[in-house]
Amino acid sequence: MRTKATRPETVGIILAGGRGERARPITLESADYIRSKALIPFVGRRLIEWVLDSCREQGIRRFYVVTHGLENRNQIKLLLGHGERYGVSITYSRSRFDRYNAGSAGATLHNLEQWDLQGRALVLPVDSLFDFDLKAMEASHDTHGALVTVASVARTPAEIAHKYGVMRTGETGLVRGFVEKPGLTELGELFPRTVRDPRTTLPTNAGMYLVDCGRLRLLAREPELFRQSHQRLDWGGDLLPWLVRHGHPVATHTIGRLGDLGNVPDYLDTVRLVLNGAYEQMNRLMDSPDDVDGRRWIHESSLQTKDDVTGTTLAQKIEQGSVVIGPGVRIGQDVEIGPGVRLESVDIGDGAEVREGSTLVRSTVGESAVVGGYAEIADSYLGPMAEVHSERARPARLERWSAIGDGAVLRPGSRFCGVTVYPRLKVPALTGLPARTELRNAEDILRWL
Template structure:
């Protein structure tokens, strides 16, 4: 199975760092972020990749090349400007033409998702889309409990949200492409969860959620990036090393 890594964004939340380097190449513990993501996927036996690039694409392509240094095969889909998640997948369509299904992974997120279990889940459900959902999301603000008389009855400081959230990883069937095409992806940015998935739901197509309690970190934000970038090496290993178990006290447990 091929994996599409979405690495086309401008990384505006990480400026001024991303004024000079693309977000997937920001350094973490001696390696670019995207290299850690690639190593994590390769640890699950994924050997073929399409990296969707746009902003400062040459830097990404020059660093990773054809992937042989990591024992994998890498092809690239480059656009003049970011096209949204669905638009980036659309641009990759010729490179995915022989794939009955494929994995889509964000290029700015570290997570401890079990990709093999995720793929088995998708095979069993036989849906058009499977979405990786984590039940571990800690709110970044305190919330109050208020009764009907508007009296505060309690406070919850940065509590866990009691609903699964998408971590941006999907398994898509080849049949997703006609649905993306409806939104004219060559003319405008098109998003998967905001635009394409609702149409699938309206038409009764199979969209399934793979819910597990796993940690993930959105490195597209300065606070999360700095938190992991400055971890002592032995603690960073728990976050970055493929197949490692996450120390639940470290990083953004979302």
């Protein structure tokens, strides 16, 4: 009698050793202390917890985490342990091999050998959120007999230009080449159909890979690749082009969505999309919203918290109409919301305060942060324990990807547009700073006084 074939196990390899330079100040707890990208706060949890849950939901039970350095390793291990709380097993890269973790692909190859992995692995970074179907990706991988299957996201030329790399595929579905962050003119020359129809989509590398560990380990012993892996070897820029040039089968598989959390604008955009239901997998992983149609999550403790101006609870203010909560809003535990507050597409962490008359849209407020009265905040990030002081006569205004680091303090009347404030700085009321200004220390502040 024939028995049903057992589905081969896929393990997860999480690349968590990066420094998160692009995501500052989200990845900073102070000017000289880096928070691991894995521990970025995201919709009530740490990012790596969502990554574990999304993979575990699809059957992955063994994880291998590539870390780098004492702080990075300790921060992640203190949160995750060896996976007991999450119903999985977690193994970490050894510290003595940190010097070999040069580049994302180099780190992968060295640790495949260290962990003696032979089967199939899903390799993914920790600074992105993926909406994907692992079974469908595995089926595509097997159909093509691929060494590596690249998760891809279909994007239009306008979305791609100067931001994303494009993959060129043949009739068999295998990748024939890569184009690194082309402009619109180059895209039109390489893909004439995009000129005829700008809505045409092209496959872009999402940064997640399904790999055949045993075959990849054998290739890693090739002299050229071995040498590169001991210098610097990245997946997108180095290893994948090398594999294609040497005739090794690299396939592509389109996934539902990718959220890049590596910089403030993309982080905020991903939070907004998640809260508004655009990520099917997150819809399954998150608690059901209290208001399904409006997609609102409000912790019961916050509904019963009274503000110190009117002495009424948030539940009472919502019923009276003095607080308006639009779609896509999550309010954590023990949050104090004052009268006259307007919220839409906002994530508010535990213990935060939003004072009377303030308006927040498409923004995040970290745990125990304070938003003063009559503040106007749009498309901005406030880190844990940040304080934005504001008054009716001197309201604070933050917009267009402003980011206030952990514990930073702004005085009333501050007006920032695309300004970054590093953690723990005390900033006087400043206006007129150019977009992309970074206030990293007291000397930076003095230049603008």
